[in-house]
Amino acid sequence: MLAPLGTRQVLDLGEFTQNNVTQIVNLGHRLTFEDLLGMADQMFGPGDPAIVQADGRLSERFLDATLQFPAESFDAILVWNVLEYLGRHLVEPVVERLRYILRPGGLMLVCFRADGREAQPIQQAFRIADSRTLAILPKGHRQPAHSLSTRAIERVFERFGSVKFFLSRDAVREVIVRK
Amino acid sequence: MSTMPARNPEYEPPSSSGGPGRSASIGKSVVIKGQLFAREDLFIDGEIEGSIELLEHRLTVGPNGKIAAGVKAREIVVLGTIHGNVEAADKIEIRKEAKLVGDIRTVRIVIEDGAFFKGSIDIVRPEAKPAPPPPRAAAAAPAASSAAAAPPSAAAAEGNR
Numbered sequence: 599m600l601a602p603l604g605t606r607q608v609l610d611l612g613e614f615t616q617n618n619v620t621q622i623v624n625l626g627h628r629l630t631f632e633d634l635l636g637m638a639d640q641m642f643g644p645g646d647p648a649i650v651q652a653d654g655r656l657s658e659r660f661l662d663a664t665l666q667f668p669a670e671s672f673d674a675i676l677v678w679n680v681l682e683y684l685g686r687h688l689v690e691p692v693v694e695r696l697r698y699i700l701r702p703g704g705l706m707l708v709c710f711r712a713d714g715r716e717a718q719p720i721q722q723a724f725r726i727a728d729s730r731t732l733a734i735l736p737k738g739h740r741q742p743a744h745s746l747s748t749r750a751i752e753r754v755f756e757r758f759g760s761v762k763f764f765l766s767r768d769a770v771r772e773v774i775v776r777k
Numbered sequence: 778m779s780t781m782p783a784r785n786p787e788y789e790p791p792s793s794s795g796g797p798g799r800s801a802s803i804g805k806s807v808v809i810k811g812q813l814f815a816r817e818d819l820f821i822d823g824e825i826e827g828s829i830e831l832l833e834h835r836l837t838v839g840p841n842g843k844i845a846a847g848v849k850a851r852e853i854v855v856l857g858t859i860h861g862n863v864e865a866a867d868k869i870e871i872r873k874e875a876k877l878v879g880d881i882r883t884v885r886i887v888i889e890d891g892a893f894f895k896g897s898i899d900i901v902r903p904e905a906k907p908a909p910p911p912p913r914a915a916a917a918a919p920a921a922s923s924a925a926a927a928p929p930s931a932a933a934a935e936g937n938r
Contacts, residue, residue, distance in 0.1 A: 614871070614894040619886060623900045630897040637895070 606673040609699070611680050612724055617733075618676075621726040630672070634680045634692075637664055647743035651685035661691055670701040677708040678724045679770075681754075682742040693754055700777045703759075710746060712769040722770065734768040805841040813846075822857070832866070840874065853883075855892075862896075867903075 606627045610618060611634045622629045641660045642650040651657060675696055681689050696706060709724065721740035725733040746754065748763065748771075755761045755775045764772040800818040803809070807823035815831045822839035829836060829848045836850040842857030849864045855875040863869060865883040873891030882899045 613890070614888060614892050615890055616886075616888040619888060619898060623898065628897065628899065631894045633893055633895065636893045640893075 607671060608674045608676065609667075609672045610676045612676060612678040615723075615725060617725040617727070621728065625729065627674075630667075632664065634664060635683055638684065646741050647683055647685055651688060651743065657685070657688060660688065661695075665692065665695040665699060667699045669698055670704075671699045673701055673704050675700055675704070675706045676724075677706055679709040679711070679722060681708060682710060682744065682746070683721075683740065685743045689754060694757075697757060697777060702777055704777050706758075706775040706777075708751075708755075708773045708775060710751060710771045710773065711742070712765060712771050722768070732766075734766070734770055805839070838875075847879075 607630070608622055608627045609630045609632065610622070611632055612618070613636070614631050614633055619629060638647075638651070638660060641663070642653070642656055644650070651660075677696070681692070684692060700706065709722075711719070711722075718739055719742055721737045723735045723737040725735060727733045751763075751771075751773060752761055755773075758775050758777050760776045762774045764774070766772055800820065801815065802820040803823045803825070805822040809823065809825050809827070811827045813819075813825060813827065813829045815834060817831075818835040818837075819829075819831055820837045820839060821829075821844065822841045824843045824845075826845045828846050829844065829850070831850040833851055835852040835854065836848060837854040838844055838857045838859060840856045844857070844859040844861060846859075846861045847863075848859060848861060849866075851866045853863060853865045853869045854872070855870065855877055856872045858876040860878045862879045863877065863881050863883075865881075865885075867883075868885040868887065869881060869883045870887040871877060871889065871892045871894065873889040875889075875892045876894075877892070878895045880896045880899065881894075882901060884901055884903045886898065886900065888894075
């Protein structure tokens with residue numbers, strides 16, 4: 599997805615990590631970061647996202663403060679597993695905003711847990727090890743806001759051109775979405 | 778202008794007595810609005826609003842530091858908060874607990890997990906250093922070495938005479 603095909607504008611919505619910065623920059627791409635979960639934590643505070651993110655006024659402020667880029671700014675967006683930790687009422691406007699800032703033909707990588715029924719769900723951290731390898735590391739307990747079925751994921755991205763699912767050995771569904 | 782910065786077990790601010798008057802610190806109770814230029818390393822644990830330039834030196838933003846300014850320095854270490862664009866001629870280090878909102882332009886970057894960043898990163902190639910001048914005749918050597926040992930301003934003034 600991030601193959602060295604000349605300079606691409608890449609937006610990373612995950613954590614700010616040395617690995618990801620180094621790998622993406624070394625491929626020759628220009629990188630923009632917006633730690634969406636970090637911003638959600640700052641805006642809503644810690645706790646069960648289904649509860650703390652229910653505040654409509656704060657949700658509006660969150661949407662006003664995030665992803666404020668011009669139309670078609672990016673060739674690729676690394677969403678990682680961010681959508682699982684945003685309340686359902688935030689997912690649709692965030693995805694619509696992503697569609698707006700993604701160029702036609704642009705790609706998004708989105709990850710979802712394969713099994714959303716764990717009693718103590720572990721949040722995963724994503725580290726680009728090299729141009730062909732993605733390391734998925736446990737990061738500790740964090741309650742997701744919801745769990746989406748394959749059909750529900752298809753509905754979330756129904757306004758995009760194509761949606762492809764890949765099941766990794768780490769029980770993560772990797773979804774490549776093309777605008 | 779200087780007060781003692783708060784102690785942080787993970788970071789020891791530079792001691793002003795550690796060198797021949799080459800570093801300064803701005804303590805956590807200090808608030809400055811305006812342009813800040815320095816010709817020495819600087820540790821900021823207070824609040825700065827405006828712009829900061831330390832073109833040949835290192836800027837450290839301490840854990841209590843809050844910068845709302847464009848920043849240019851040779852090397853930048855961030856433990857606190859910066860809102861503004863940041864340009865490092867050599868390296869920027871972003872430590873965990875740091876918060877940086879703005880665009881980064883640097884040659885090298887070091888990131889600790891846990892930092893918050895919102896903005897773009899532009900990694901630039903280091904500027905090519907000019908080739909060293911050819912060796913001078915033996916008679917000119919003492920004058921050249923005395924100019925190099927002088928402070929930059931003195932050396933520049935010397936060159937203008």
